[in-house]
Amino acid sequence: MIDTSPFDGLLLGPLPCPFCGNTAHVKNFSVLHETPAFVAFCETKDCVGRNSNKAFQTEERAITAWNTRAPDLLAEIKRQAEVIQELTLLLKEPVLENLDD
Numbered sequence: 001m002i003d004t005s006p007f008d009g010l011l012l013g014p015l016p017c018p019f020c021g022n023t024a025h026v027k028n029f030s031v032l033h034e035t036p037a038f039v040a041f042c043e044t045k046d047c048v049g050r051n052s053n054k055a056f057q058t059e060e061r062a063i064t065a066w067n068t069r070a071p072d073l074l075a076e077i078k079r080q081a082e083v084i085q086e087l088t089l090l091l092k093e094p095v096l097e098n099l100d101d
């Protein structure tokens, strides 16, 4: 994890979305839940960063989590992209065989 302690929380605000570069927001969903539930998310409609479902008790914690989670998620996405690429290559052969019939 990246040490961002000098820049934590409200002072810095949420960094731009690591996936699309758009602005990120923090919203308190405590109306839906009984306890405070701050969630940071990207404002781009179909972005991966839009579906942030981790809620925190303070705005500062939500921002800190948003600002420090990108490396892990990006690594996971790259890993999944490699798996998809491998599966796509495996699927190409049977499809071509079917076209030849």
Ligand SMILES: [Zn+2]
Residues within 6 Å of the ligand: 017, 018, 019, 020, 021, 022, 042, 043, 044, 047, 048, 049, 050
């Ligand atoms: Zn985004």
